[in-house]
Amino acid sequence: FRLVSTTGEEDQIWVGDYREDKRQILNLFNRLTRQVADEVMIELTPEEERLLSISKTVDREAYDAYLKSSYLLDDGSKESLYEVLVYLKCAVEKDPDWAPLYSGLTIVWLSISQMGHEPPEITGPKIFANRNKALELDPDLADIHHADAMIAYLREWNWEKSEKEFLKAIAINPNNAGSRVLYAQLLGILQRPGEALTQGQLAIELDPLNLLVQVLYGGVLMEIGDFETALAYGEKVTAVDPGHLAANSLIVAAAFGCGDYNKVMEAAKYAFAKKVDFKEVERIYGETGFVAAQEEILRQKEVLAQKGYVPAVGMAVRYMMVDQPDKAMEWLEKGFEVREQGMPYIATHGFLCEPLFDNPRFIEIIQKMNLPLPNN
Template structure:
């Protein structure tokens, strides 16, 4: 009896075209979801907008089925569907509507579960690699310098950096960036605590000694979860370039073996390669890296000197060219140098490094930065950065800059996923944390941006991060909180970095403090008469003041100076008030961002 009723019910669903409506509705809903993935980011709507579209379309599904059961479209118009003659009086109509509605709810809930599971997983195209892959993770702690001469500390730092770099060639291991492990050089903690803070399950620690013509490196691999030594060894060799590279490759291969990771042929070839035969050139290269890591004006200038001296001894030393490119790139970031004076040098050095060694991920990443920040070649930058990631999936700057490239084109969901990968590789980097907050900010997820910036400030009292958090408060209309943050940041930097000044002038203007905003504007213009100041910083203050004609003029100057404004400001909320200006839209087309034109 039950089977016959079920059969009649299914036949009635077919007669009333419920199946057809379900198929058509599903096809239309799918088309809407696909369109939303393209349209919503272009409109700069928050990420949850796509989720809302999915929820609304799923919620409408049971109603569509119920309407299909109850009504039909005829030449005479919409009419109530008559039940079968045999069933009149028995009244399956109301029960049928309830049954159709209930079935639609069940299908919608099931479909929703599938959709959210599937959509929650990043595709291979969206993210260069998944964040949650199951593979061992290791942090190489700074090596202790036990050389008789304290000035040989650069040697221990250099060996540490190079072994970290060698291990990072192994794609089956996640290796934490040097930036995140260096704080533990001064503050040693229990291994288990360090591992928990960095999100790893293994730690490699050791010491380096350089004396006359001998070198000794002692290393030990520790299972942090069990607090057990997995492997330890000591390498005592004559001090030659060949022996140094042998030690580095042997350590990397032994660690991989201890973690039961099999190297690919290309990984083994890269690890065992000797970048130079000149010990003196390699020593100068290590000195260059040592001063580069100090990240101040004097340190960067000395780094260039040592890299160039290394190249004088070995003109085919690709790592030294890569070091030069990295140094020039840093000099463009707030060190008072005009982009046209530095980026061409960075491009030349990165290109030469790749001519000598096409597998050098660092050089691909540097070239990607030149294409991103100077050439505004969005496709070329993405290609170079993806290549860097393919060659060395543990090189944190590559996904970091990839995220900024995606952000510049309003591909916010992809940018967030990609910068999360950089954060997994470099969890203590204030710079990566800063840009996590910035991507949330430009995607109008203000609460998440505040949370990200506040978390970063707890670990690093960084002035620029504080200024950027203040900018978020200003967009929320919390002018007192925003101005307080930005004023403090300006005091901390004392004019060394002018990003806070630009945001402060904008904040004053939006808070109705026009005189203060005009004062900041005058100060920036006076500084620009003495040294290079990004013209877009002045444009931001003018936008806040509503002086759009002058703002467009200064953005034209920024374009001529090849500043990095196209990477950041077209998606920044500070430009919302000029977004519909035809002159501004023409500027976006000029820098290759036609896709952002409304």
């Protein structure tokens, strides 16, 4: 390990060579943190000293599986997220008392629900069971507070609790870009755009190559109505990974906001390919145009909705794209009834619901959710 100065010339401040059993990796991280703090003369708080003094070991195979699961989490596809579940469940078998595995499972089930892969009644019990187990094992873990913050705003619609939990997570680990960018999304939901941008930009600075952080920051930009920059972030990700589901979903909405229907259709090919007959959609787009193509997507999804779960908020957004606000409201009311995770975002610019902002039915939902009314 090397510690270097990044101001002026790159001067080496400290170097250390460590050979540790992988089971001691967490204790090594704590020891390194103390040594770095000493070298740069940072005084640790009593709480930081307490956390760093806690000795923890982890099973080697469980740790490897945990790292692999983290790598697969970012694109949001059903296949990737279920592969993450496999890794984490295998890790739990190896080390059932390691709290990060359960906070990881909590985040994965939240992601599965957020991406519309499973309905809330399936994901909800798994989210809370894993969250409770993680909290039981290690209440000081930053990831637990991160997960609690996500649960509070995505499932419980408890905005005050969510902000407190995000701030706890950031206080424990201020370099966690994921916590900062999701906190930024919460701030956008709460109509605090300046603070949202500050936290989102910090997240990008902390982890500029993380594809998921870039997509989530694109979501922050969508919330405040900066479709052009959001589109650029989505395209930056798809330049690296063309099939990135979350990035293509971002591009669909951002490109629509920019009026670039060709880009909407190109991204939709990846975002909806496994859910609709996209060749038929493309044929209609070529012959009749954008609105007719979107109506075909909606027709196919309405058929799917008769057989199983289709995310309500996504349907509402599609109906707004074809200027059918009454149908959009019907789906938003369905989303409200099942507490769908996309609902907290509907009063931001990113979900294309601006024409509904003065609709009494829409306002009633926003008030029931205790959200601030959007600034037109």
